[in-house]
Amino acid sequence: MTSKGGWWAWSTKKKVFLFSLIGIAIVAIGVGLGVGLGIGLKHGSDDNDEGSGSGGDTGGNTTVKWQPEVGVKWQIELLYPLNNTNIDADVYDIDLYDNEKSTISNLQDMGRKVICYFSAGTYEEWRSDASSFEDSDLGNNLDDWPGERWLDTNSKNVRKIMQTRLDLAQTKGCDGVDPDNIDAYDNDNGLKMTKSDAINYVNWLAGQAHSRGLSIGLKNGGAIISSVIKNMQWCVNEQCAQYEECDTYAAFTDANKPVFHIEYPKGDETNDEKNVTTKQMSSACKADSASDFSTVIKNMDLDNWVEYCS
Numbered sequence: 317m318t319s320k321g322g323w324w325a326w327s328t329k330k331k332v333f334l335f336s337l338i339g340i341a342i343v344a345i346g347v348g349l350g351v352g353l354g355i356g357l358k359h360g361s362d363d364n365d366e367g368s369g370s371g372g373d374t375g376g377n378t379t380v381k382w383q384p385e386v387g388v389k390w391q392i393e394l395l396y397p398l399n400n401t402n403i404d405a406d407v408y409d410i411d412l413y414d415n416e417k418s419t420i421s422n423l424q425d426m427g428r429k430v431i432c433y434f435s436a437g438t439y440e441e442w443r444s445d446a447s448s449f450e451d452s453d454l455g456n457n458l459d460d461w462p463g464e465r466w467l468d469t470n471s472k473n474v475r476k477i478m479q480t481r482l483d484l485a486q487t488k489g490c491d492g493v494d495p496d497n498i499d500a501y502d503n504d505n506g507l508k509m510t511k512s513d514a515i516n517y518v519n520w521l522a523g524q525a526h527s528r529g530l531s532i533g534l535k536n537g538g539a540i541i542s543s544v545i546k547n548m549q550w551c552v553n554e555q556c557a558q559y560e561e562c563d564t565y566a567a568f569t570d571a572n573k574p575v576f577h578i579e580y581p582k583g584d585e586t587n588d589e590k591n592v593t594t595k596q597m598s599s600a601c602k603a604d605s606a607s608d609f610s611t612v613i614k615n616m617d618l619d620n621w622v623e624y625c626s
């Protein structure tokens with residue numbers, strides 16, 4: 317056991333002196349930490365060319381020009397250059413590459429907002445910039461999509477290519493972007509891409525989009541919603557009614573951000589002009605938690621054909 321030497325033997329004066337020293341040290345550490353954090357944040361916001369950031373925040377320009385409202389009507393058509401603007405929808409989601417700037421500005425002249433789609437997480441062999449990818453950027457083939465492979469989204473080269481795509485979206489005058497295939501972690505990607513890689517990438521994309529005046533949404537990726545939602549202006553979901561997971565995506569409508577929701581009741585074989593049955597309509601439109609979603613019923617090939625919940 318201890319004898320009452322040491323501390324107990326010290327004079328009060330000595331103790332006061334020691335406490336003062338400790339106090340000063342705490343203040344000094346606090347100031348140091350504050351300055352450090354400050355520099356860290358500032359650094360993050362300037363750091364547009366950093367290949368792979370350190371996770372979490374966008375650290376980017378959080379000024380968002382366009383935040384669509386919950387329940388807004390939308391159309392999505394990705395199969396060919398848009399040739400039908402007759403659907404009276406407030407928002408059109410169309411392919412970034414396949415559409416001319418004039419298509420986008422025509423829609424905007426009609427009072428619509430335009431979201432430009434591109435694949436952010438897969439290599440597509442037919443795109444004009446496909447040769448910019450390095451072999452080491454590429455992972456496994458996608459099962460159902462010939463000519464597409466998962467990308468290493470931590471690669472500096474991949475991120476540089478995506479910056480160029482976002483530049484194109486800005487040049488074409490898109491209001492926002494729909495970066496697809498950010499959920500490699502949910503697939504056999506061959507690159508060991510994880511959920512935290514996806515979080516890092518999506519938040520990085522958000523910073524990059526926002527600094528170009530573009531809004532951005534999360535495509536599927538239900539498992540990372542809580543780590544990215546504050547940087548997203550909407551989400552685009554496929555088949556939450558079919559897979560009974562609309563409650564997961566309702567985190568967006570709860571945060572006053574729309575869920576652009578697609579169901580494919582005809583399955584992956586049938587792409588026609590026929591209306592769906594009353595029963596198919598009801599399964600697509602009456603899912604739990606989905607009453608505020610912006611639902612479209614589409615053919616799997618995402619051509620012009622669309623039906624809305626009635």
Ligand SMILES: *[C@@H]1O[C@H](CO)[C@@H](O)[C@H](O)[C@H]1NC(C)=O
Nearest residue numbers: 395396397398399400619620
């Ligand atoms: C739009 O283009 C597609 C593909 O070229 C074609 O099949 C379709 O008939 C066109 N639709 C309209 C409304 O022009």
Ligand SMILES: *[C@@H]1O[C@H](CO)[C@@H](O)[C@H](O)[C@H]1NC(C)=O
Nearest residue numbers: 377379381526527528529530
């Ligand atoms: C942030 O975005 C706004 C809106 O597009 C833009 O005007 C501004 O220059 C951006 N600021 C930075 C630091 O990127």
Ligand SMILES: *[C@@H]1O[C@H](CO)[C@@H](O)[C@H](O)[C@H]1NC(C)=O
Nearest residue numbers: 590591592622623624625626
């Ligand atoms: C298909 O449904 C739409 C409403 O979604 C309706 O206006 C149209 O008349 C229907 N067409 C047929 C052939 O029933």
